[in-house]
Amino acid sequence: RVDGVMMCGVCPVLLLLVLVHVTALMLEERTSKLVWLSGYSSQEGYNLTARTYRSMNASVLREDTVLYPAIKKTELLQGIGAHHRHGEGLMMLVMNPTTLQLTFKQVFPLNQMWGYHLDLVWQVEHLQQGSVVAFIVSGTGTVGLRDATKTMSLLGSVMAQHLSQTAHWIWIFVKGGKTILETMVPIYKCPVYGHAPLHLASIINQQFSSKLEMERWNYCQTQEALGSFCNEDKPSPVRIQTSTLHNSSLLDNIPVIITAGTRVQYLYETLSTLFAAPGLRHNNLEVILGNSSPQTTRLLNLMGIRWRSVTLHGEGNAMLFQYYRKVYHYVSKTYPNAPAVIFMDEDVQISPDFFSYMNQVIPFLLEDDTLYCVTAYAALFSPNLYNRVNTVRRGTTQVNWGYAITPSFIEEALRIWPTILDGNIYDAWLVEMVSDGRECIFPDLSRTRHFGVGLNAVGMEVERFYMPMDLVKECGITLTNLDKIPIQNWTSHISESLKEAEVLNVNPCDDGVFANLRKGSYVLPYYLAIEEDGMYYLNSYMIIGECLGFWALSESGWHEGVTKVSITAGIDVYFIGVPESDYSHFLKPNATVWNYLQLPLEKRNKVTIQSRNFYSNITEKIFDKIRRNSYVADLCFDVFATT
Numbered sequence: 235r236v237d238g239v240m241m242c243g244v245c246p247v248l249l250l251l252v253l254v255h256v257t258a259l260m261l262e263e264r265t266s267k268l269v270w271l272s273g274y275s276s277q278e279g280y281n282l283t284a285r286t287y288r289s290m291n292a293s294v295l296r297e298d299t300v301l302y303p304a305i306k307k308t309e310l311l312q313g314i315g316a317h318h319r320h321g322e323g324l325m326m327l328v329m330n331p332t333t334l335q336l337t338f339k340q341v342f343p344l345n346q347m348w349g350y351h352l353d354l355v356w357q358v359e360h361l362q363q364g365s366v367v368a369f370i371v372s373g374t375g376t377v378g379l380r381d382a383t384k385t386m387s388l389l390g391s392v393m394a395q396h397l398s399q400t401a402h403w404i405w406i407f408v409k410g411g412k413t414i415l416e417t418m419v420p421i422y423k424c425p426v427y428g429h430a431p432l433h434l435a436s437i438i439n440q441q442f443s444s445k446l447e448m449e450r451w452n453y454c455q456t457q458e459a460l461g462s463f464c465n466e467d468k469p470s471p472v473r474i475q476t477s478t479l480h481n482s483s484l485l486d487n488i489p490v491i492i493t494a495g496t497r498v499q500y501l502y503e504t505l506s507t508l509f510a511a512p513g514l515r516h517n518n519l520e521v522i523l524g525n526s527s528p529q530t531t532r533l534l535n536l537m538g539i540r541w542r543s544v545t546l547h548g549e550g551n552a553m554l555f556q557y558y559r560k561v562y563h564y565v566s567k568t569y570p571n572a573p574a575v576i577f578m579d580e581d582v583q584i585s586p587d588f589f590s591y592m593n594q595v596i597p598f599l600l601e602d603d604t605l606y607c608v609t610a611y612a613a614l615f616s617p618n619l620y621n622r623v624n625t626v627r628r629g630t631t632q633v634n635w636g637y638a639i640t641p642s643f644i645e646e647a648l649r650i651w652p653t654i655l656d657g658n659i660y661d662a663w664l665v666e667m668v669s670d671g672r673e674c675i676f677p678d679l680s681r682t683r684h685f686g687v688g689l690n691a692v693g694m695e696v697e698r699f700y701m702p703m704d705l706v707k708e709c710g711i712t713l714t715n716l717d718k719i720p721i722q723n724w725t726s727h728i729s730e731s732l733k734e735a736e737v738l739n740v741n742p743c744d745d746g747v748f749a750n751l752r753k754g755s756y757v758l759p760y761y762l763a764i765e766e767d768g769m770y771y772l773n774s775y776m777i778i779g780e781c782l783g784f785w786a787l788s789e790s791g792w793h794e795g796v797t798k799v800s801i802t803a804g805i806d807v808y809f810i811g812v813p814e815s816d817y818s819h820f821l822k823p824n825a826t827v828w829n830y831l832q833l834p835l836e837k838r839n840k841v842t843i844q845s846r847n848f849y850s851n852i853t854e855k856i857f858d859k860i861r862r863n864s865y866v867a868d869l870c871f872d873v874f875a876t877t
Contacts, residue, residue, distance in 0.1 A: 269334055269432045271414065273370050275402035276425030280325050280372040284334055286434075323350075324375035326357070328458045329366040331408065331435040337365070338458035344378035347856055349693025351382040352701050356685065358385060360461040360499060362454070363410035366432065371403045374422070378693070380856070393418050399859070402426045446472050450536055457529050459499040462506070470506065473538045479513030479709075482593045488638070489569045490519045493561055494580035496527040500686045501580040505537065508578070512709050513589025522564060524557040550689060552655040555663070559651045566644045573600055574638045581686025582635045585610070586709040588681045594713050595626060595675045596638055604721045606643055606664075606672035610636035610681035613791035616783035617702045620800040621679040624714045628673045628724055629793040632661040636682035643668070659690060673793065675719060678800075679706050698848065699785050728796055728808075731755055732820040735808055739826040741837070742809075743781035743844035753804030759821055761829035762795055762811025770814070774830040778809060780845040 267286055274281035322345045328338035338361075342354045361367065369386075376397045379386075386394035390413045391405055400422035406414040415430035442448040450472050454464035462470040479485070490508075494501045501521075508514060521534055523543040534541045544560040546553050565575055574596050578584075585591075588610055595608040611634035615621055633639065647668045652658075683703045687696055718727045735755040740747050742758060760774040770789055775797075779786020782799060791797060795815025798808050812818045812827045830841060843850070 267434045269434055270429055271368070271406055271432055272427070272429035273368060273404040273406065273415070274425065274427045275371045275404050275418075277373055277402070277422055278425075279321065280370040282327060282368055282370060284329075286334075322373035322375065323371075324354070324379070325368075325370045325372050326354070327368045327370070328361060329368070330455055331364050331366050332437055333455070334366065334434060335456060337456055341372060342375070342378075343693070344376060345374040346693055347378045347380070347853070349378075349695070349697035349701075350687060351378050351380045352697060353687040354379075354382050355385050357459050357499065358382075358389070358409075360459040360503075361409050362458065362464050362466070364435070365409050365458060366406065366414070367409055368406045369403065371401065374400065376401050376403060377856070380852075392416060399856075404428050406430065406432075446536070453532055453536060457498065457533075460502050460533075463502055472536055474506065474509035476509055476514045476516055477512035479589050479593065482513050482589065484573070484593055484596060485513055485515060485518075485589060487572055488518065488574050488576055488592075488596070489565065489572055490514065490576045490578065491561065491565060492519070492521040492578050492580060493558070494521050494523055494530065495525045496530055497580055497686065497688075498527070498529045498533055501530065502533060503685070504578065504580055504582050504584065505539070507584040508588075511584050511586050511588040513593065522561050524553075524560075548655040551657045551659055554689065555658045555660050556653070556655065558660040559648070559653070562644050562648055562651070566641060566648060570641055572641060574640050575644070576636070576638045577633070578636050578682075579684075579686075581684060581688065581691075583683040583685050583705065584636065585681040585683075585705045585707070587706040587711050588636065590710050591677065591681045591706075591713070592638060594716065595719075598675060598716070598719050599638060599640065602720055604672055605675065606669045607633050607637050607639050607674040609634050609638075609674050609676045611676060611684070612678060612680035612703065613676045614678075614784050614797065614799065615680055615703055616799070617704070618783040620802050620805075621704065622800070623679045623706055624711055625678045626675050626713055626715065626719065627678065627791075627793070627798070628675050628719055628721075629791050630665070631674045631676055631790045632665050633674065634661065634676075634682075635684045637674075676791070677706075679704060681706055724793070728793065728817060729820070731798075731806070732757060732796075732808060732810070732817055735806075737821065737825050738807075739828075741841060741844075742778045742828065743841050748801040748805060748807055751801070751805050753802075755806045755808065757808045757810060757821070759810050759812045759818075759825055759827045761827050761832070762814045764814060770811075774828060775809070775811065777830045777841060777845045780848070781841075783848070 270285050272281075272283045321341055323341045323343040325341045326338070327336060329335065330337055340357065342350050344350055344354070358367075377399045379394070379397065383391075383394040383397070386405075389409065390407055392413070393403065393405070393416055397403055397418060398420040401418050401420045402422075402425055403418040404426060405416045407416070408414065414432050415428050417426055417428040419426045440448075440451060442451065450463070450469070454460065457464070462468070492501070492504065492508075508519075519539060521539055521541040523530060523541060524546045526543040531541065542564070544557065544564065546557055548556065569575060576592060591610055592608070599605050599608045605628065609631065612621065613629070613631040613634065614627075647664060650667065680703050683705050684691065684700045687693065691700065718724055735757040738756050738758045740758070742748075748756075760778060761771070762775060763771045765771050772786070772788070776786045784799065785791065792811075794817060795811035796808055796817050798806060800806050810817055810821065812821065830838065833841060
């Protein structure tokens with residue numbers, strides 16, 4: 235150990251980098267309060283402490299107080315392999331630069347390679363300029379950094395792009411400012427310890443135009459990752475004014491319910507984008523909290539938003555299942571005469587066209603008893619496909635994110651909703667147990683994006699399906715095919731399209747197999763049956779979805795076993811599940827039905843590889859970096875090349 239930095243097989247330049255940061259700071263003579271930050275990263279966990287000193291002169295330091303107690307090493311519970319150790323990953327701690335009060339703390343499970351780096355980048359981008367940020371690896375926490383290293387490099391990290399998959403790493407810096415400390419060891423078994431001084435920022439006398447602005451400023455001293463709400467140069471309004479949506483009187487009596495918890499950063503993003511969508515009636519908005527926190531309720535009070543909380547029991551999906559039951563119960567008692575109710579989760583970005591869209595589709599929900607919901611989420615979106623901004627569909631789907639249902643449907647659900655703690659996921663349960671074959675209206679191009687990571691939104695799904703979702707960016711889009719939405723019209727529309735379509739006998743996973751077709755409509759039959767347990771046999775359908783990039787892990791988005799995708803503006807392909815689809819009779823008896831499991835072994839292996847392209851392309855990049863054991867040498871070269 236040299237100058238408090240544990241070295242374990244690290245090139246001397248790493249030590250040099252640490253000492254440069256420390257020495258440069260120690261040469262400054264100031265009379266402000268001095269803080270020593272100490273970090274520890276190992277396979278056992280992490281540790282961060284802060285002690286304050288007062289600078290008497292350049293050579294004498296007197297300890298004043300422990301600013302906050304040491305954060306104990308994370309207890310890593312042994313599970314099935316390293317991926318299941320609780321608390322493992324990359325810990326981010328954010329501190330107020332004046333008081334060093336902890337304003338944000340979260341562990342990102344970057345011991346896993348999928349998706350969580352997107353949440354990390356989102357959180358970092360929403361931090362305030364000038365905040366003190368600490369990243370410390372707990373156990374394993376760099377495998378899933380991936381493209382987040384680019385963001386970190388732009389923020390000043392020297393080592394982020396050179397970390398091995400087993401590195402222990404400490405990086406403490408000021409966002410928008412300088413690095414205070416950065417050190418690492420590339421070997422998993424070797425811990426790393428580093429410490430460095432930081433002079434706290436001086437308290438600046440603030441002038442406020444109102445008491446509300448002062449309350450907002452005080453709140454932002456204790457809370458992080460709220461983006462523009464806490465931007466001291468150009469903050470967003472505390473209380474956002476809504477814009478009018480013409481010819482939308484239907485929305486006057488429709489409540490907008492936000493379901494939320496303690497993730498205040500996500501909640502503000504949802505609320506700010508919701509307020510930016512013309513058509514919101516502020517007096518119709520209410521937030522229902524489960525597991526509320528003072529930070530959440532304080533934000534809602536500042537923004538002037540009505541809220542109430544419900545008591546929760548249990549944990550995980552069992553708790554969430556009962557939370558939504560209580561939300562539905564409250565809504566049914568509070569808004570029994572509303573024509574419909576709009577629901578939104580706390581981690582959803584809203585399109586400016588959201589209320590315009592709802593204003594056009596809710597009337598069909600009120601008139602058509604074969605529908606149970608309208609949702610603003612595009613159930614069949616894929617960045618690889620053509621998505622029309624001005625059309626909608628109807629089909630089997632969960633309510634997803636940003637939806638409207640009627641009070642009568644809420645009553646139906648409550649009559650059979652179990653009160654015991656079980657592991658049901660509420661929106662899947664609504665489809666399976668309450669919808670009774672009814673469908674939902676959903677758009678081709680989404681009016682909501684689910685950006686949050688949570689209990690059921692795991693990294694791989696977030697990266698593959700949720701975050702790539704395109705949003706309609708304009709307001710006032712006129713939906714042009716609403717005349718087809720009534721069930722009789724929709725059935726006729728699908729039937730006529732299938733009659734005119736050309737039947738294909740191709741491998742749906744081959745490159746360019748659809749894009750090279752001439753303009754027109756096509757049908758590709760695939761094998762779909764019902765298994766003994768009553769569930770659909772989806773193997774072939776899931777492979778098709780993986781190859782084209784749309785969600786096919788369930789029947790979400792199809793209509794009676796028919797899924798339509800648009801390859802380009804002029805090429806539509808209808809996938810029909812045979813024999814279960816009611817539309818199978820449109821096919822000739824000798825039509826070839828694509829069945830993944832019935833393919834010859836060589837072709838099946840080829841299709842399997844093709845269906846995994848999205849994942850294999852990413853994993854190959856990761857493994858290529860793992861195989862290239864030259865992290866330290868690359869780092870040393872980059873440092874000297876720029877000096």
